[in-house]
Amino acid sequence: MRTAAVEDYVKSIYKLQTETETVSTSALAERTGTTAAAVTKMLKHLAQLNLVSYTPYHGARLSPMGETIALEVIRHHRLLELYLAQAMGYPWEEVDAEAEKLEHVISEEFEESIARLLGFPEFDIHGDPIPSRDGQMPKTATETLEAQAVGTQVVVRRVSDADAALLRYVGECGLKPGVEVQILAREPFGGSLTLEIDGLERRVSPQAAQNVFVERCAAQSLGMKSAPQ
C-alpha cells in the first residue's frame, strides 16, 4: 500500500541519496524523526514493495519505481508550496509544514489544477526545482552566497528551506529567488557579509549566506558596476 508513511520514507531516501551512495538506517531514522528499529522494519517493507533495494547492514537505494514515487511526492510538495505562497498568501517559511500534510492526499487532478493556475512553474517559492510530470528535475544553482568573492554580482536562485526561522530571516533580508545581489564586503574570520540588495546596503550572517544559493552574472562579475570599498 502506498501510505503517507511509505511516501515520506521514499521522499527521505531520495533526498539522502543525493548526498551518499547508499542510505543508512540511522540517517533515515534521524531524518524521519523515528528510531532505527522502525526504519529497519520499513526498509524491509519498502523492499517488499519493490520501492528500494535493501541490503541488511548496508543501507538502501531507491528502485526506479521508488524514484518515480519520490518525484511525484516532491512535485506535489513543491507545487503546493508555491501555490500556498502565491495564491493563498502564506509566508514562505510556513508553506513547508502545510505542504507536508497536503502532499499525500491531493489527487492528480488537484496537482494538475494548481500547476495550470501557476503557469506550469519549474521552481517553487524557495527556488527548489519542481520535477515535471514525467520526472525531469530542472537544474538548480549549487554555489552558496557565502562562497562568493567580494565584488561579485549574483542572482539569488534558491534558499534552503531546512530551517523555518532562518528562512524567515533570509526573507526579511530581501534574499529571495530572482533578486540581484552584489557582495560589497566580508568581515574576516566568518563574520557577516555586506551586500547591496535593491540599491540598499544590507548585512547578513554567514550562516544565512551559506543557505542562499546563487548564480553568478557572467557580465558583471568581471567589470563591476560600482567598485567595492
Place this chain on the structure above:
Amino acid sequence: MRTAAVEDYVKSIYKLQTETETVSTSALAERTGTTAAAVTKMLKHLAQLNLVSYTPYHGARLSPMGETIALEVIRHHRLLELYLAQAMGYPWEEVDAEAEKLEHVISEEFEESIARLLGFPEFDIHGDPIPSRDGQMPKTATETLEAQAVGTQVVVRRVSDADAALLRYVGECGLKPGVEVQILAREPFGGSLTLEIDGLERRVSPQAAQNVFVERCAAQSLGMKSAPQ
C-alpha cells in the same frame, strides 16, 4: 487522538443525528462503509474521548465536544468544496471526493485563508450551509422542488450531493443554487416535471426534483407571471 477516522465517525454521527434521535450501530456501519463490529469498537473509543454518549445496544449521540468537532470538520469540508469549485474550476460533482480527503489535514490557517478568499461564504457550492467558526449553522431550505405545485415560482437553494451522477445531471439541467424556476407542468403518477429555467423550458425527472431544495418566492407564488398550460 483526533485521527481522520475519528473525525469521519463524528461527522457521520452528526448527520445521522438530524434524522434519528439516537444513532444506531448499523446506521453508522452503513454510512461509513464498515462493519457493525468496527463501529461498536469505535463508539467505545469515542465515548472514551468524551465525544459521544454511548449506551450499548441503544446507539450514540454526540457530546457538546463531539458536536464542536463535527462542525469544524463540516466547515472544512464545505469551504473546501466551494474553493475547489470556485477557485480551481472543479465540476461540482467532483468536489466532495477531494474535500473528503483534504478536510482532515488542512490547518486553521488554511481554513481561514480560503474563507477569506471566498468572502466568508455561508453556503457551499451545492447550497449546503457552512457552519461559522463559532459553530453557527445557517438556515437552509427544506422543501423539495418535487413537492411544488404547478404554477409555483421558486428559487433553487440547495441540491443534495449524495449521488455524484445525479448531481451532474441536475447541474446540466441548470438547477443550481440561486436559479429561478417556474413549475409549468407535472406528468401524473410520478412523471417528470416541466420547468421554466432561465426562459427555457426544461424537463426533469422526479428523482432529480426530489433532490433539489427550493424556496418559494412569496410575491410570485400567488400572482403568476405566465399562466401554465
Place this chain on the structure above:
DNA sequence: ATTAATATTTAACCGGGGTTAAATATTAAT
C-alpha cells in the same frame, strides 16, 4: 410468553507504524 428474527457486541485475528531492550554485525582502534 415463548420463539424466531434481527441487531449488537465480543473475541480472535490482521496489517500498518511506532516503541524499548536485547542480540548481533560491522567498523575502528589498539
Place this chain on the structure above:
DNA sequence: ATTAATATTTAACCCCGGTTAAATATTAAT
C-alpha cells in the same frame, strides 16, 4: 588479530482501524 565502540537488526510489545465468526441482547411475531 583481538577488543572495544558503534550501527543495525530482532523480539516483544503498543495503539489504531479494520476483518470474520461466535455469543448475546433486543425486538417482532406468533
